[in-house]
Amino acid sequence: MQNRKLVKSEQELAEAVSLFKNYSEIAIDTESNGLYAYRERVCLIQIATADQCFIIDTLSIPDMSPLADMLSDRNVLKIIHGSDYDLRCLDRDYGFNLQSIFDTQIGARFLGDTRPNLGSVLDIYLSVQIKKSHKLQTSNWGLRPLSSEALEYAASDVEYLIDLHKELTRRLKELDRATWVKEECQRLEQIRHTEPVSPDIAFLNLKGSRKLTPRGLSMLKELFLWRDTKASVKDVPPSRIVTNDELIEICLQASSIRSSDKVTIRKVLTEIGNSVIPYNYLDDILNTLVLSVDTPEVHRPEQRRLNTFSDPEAKDRLQLLKQWRKNKSARLSLDPSLIWPVKSLERIAIQTDQWETEITDLQNSSVRSWQITEFSAELQNLILNNTQ
Structure with missing residues (x-):
């Protein structure tokens, strides 16, 4: 186990960045609170060198910009496992664009591993077993203080990556595949955060929405917009207000309603049952459906599919x-x-x-x-x- 340091101030971050200048490779990972917040944030950045592990508490440090130069420095190799999500989060929150990347998950795939999660890859190539608690995987990284178990979990994501990179590279060279992985990892440098689809049209992407009639789609749109607003105010993921499956089921059941009478709509909602409709939001859903009855029907844009293989x-x-x-x-x-x-x-x-x-x-x-x-x-x- 490496020496570990929890970084909680701008001064401590500056000291860590100064130390990073002595290394030509670092391992990096992040933890975010997307399961618990409407506006997801990076809550931790873990950076490991050959002999130290720094767990940076980003919520305690207003200015993270001192990391920018090191992360974009092509002379410093950044080793990450499953980098896509981390790269997008770091770009979204701080504008960090990492250069010179080696993704150990990609490296493992090019050695033939079909399920290259970090635990199995470390076990296969380094005979290292790490504990990955599901409770910690899905925990709220935005809460403070951080438990010793949480810090252990966060550190284990980066502490072995430098050794793993060396072993993967050795094996890739034996198979003459190192240049293949290098090109794949170079493409990662272009990954950027993209804004989510506007709620005004995102509802059309929900699984099951194609089952709905144009009237049902208009109801789904109004409920989707209501849910998004409610989640934004409460700063929780929309699914913690009403799940996507619940929205679809409500609209399937209620889409036959032609009346805007609350009594009629409430009767339909009651028949759906509390197992589908969260009791806390029954009145909100009722009012939203009443309004949706008088809104224009929504017709899904036609998708022209050419039968390119008719020949x-x-x-x-x-x-x-x-x-x-x-x-x-x-x-x-x-x-x-x-x-x-x-x-x-x-x-x-x-x-x-x-x-x-x-x-x-x-x-x-x-x-x-x-x-x-x-x-x-x-x-x-x-x-x-x-x-x-």
């Missing part, structure tokens, strides 16, 4: 390409998605006059350079042998 020959070509990918992934013990993007295979199958550009263009945004180097010749032979 039997194109369909056969795609099956051939997918089979090639499946066979190649089996030989390399890799997930098929790592071999070649399926969207690219679809374009090759359809656009027979442009396939050569698809498999050789280094500017192709979906196909990696390493994939083109490793597999384009095989793909070319496969295509030529089956289009003559």
Whole structure:
């Protein structure tokens, strides 16, 4: 176990940043309170060096900017496990854009691991077992003070990553896959936070919403907007007001209502039962549904789906390409998605006059350079042998 330090002030952060300058690689992770807050925040940033672990209490430090230069310094390798979420959170809250990244989850995937969670990866490659309590995984990291168990949990996410990086890199080099992972990790540098879809249209994305009639969709929209406002005021996730499944069930049951009479609507809601409608919000839901009855029906925008594989020959070509990918992934013990993007295979199958550009263009945004180097010749032979 490394020496651990809880950083709770700007002075302590400045001292930690000064120490980081002595290292060419650090491990990093974050903990956030998204399960408990409407406006999610990063609550901890854990940074480990070869011999120390710093747990930075971001809620106690108004200015986190001293970390910016180190995190964007290409001469300092940032080792993270499953980085996508952390990168988006750090960009959202602080504008931090990490450069020079090694994601140990990606590294493990390129060694053939199909379930590369941190616990299993540490066990496989370092024979290290860490305790991952579900209670702590889902705990409210915004609460203070932090328990010793919480600090232990947070530290364990980074303390072994530097050693893990070394072992993964050694094995990747043995398989000549280190450059593959390097390119994948370079792409992580482009990840940025994206704002969520506006509530005015986000309700259309709820699972089960396609079951609703236009009247039911208008009810869902009004309830969705009400829930979002309520959650914002209470600063809790919307699902803690009413779950998505509950919203859909309410609208399925109530969408047959044509009257705006509260007595009629309350009767329908009563039939749905308290198991679906939270009692605390019964009146709010009632009033919202009354208003929704008089609002225009909502019609889901039509999605034009072109049957791109109506051509039997194109369909056969795609099956051939997918089979090639499946066979190649089996030989390399890799997930098929790592071999070649399926969207690219679809374009090759359809656009027979442009396939050569698809498999050789280094500017192709979906196909990696390493994939083109490793597999384009095989793909070319496969295509030529089956289009003559």
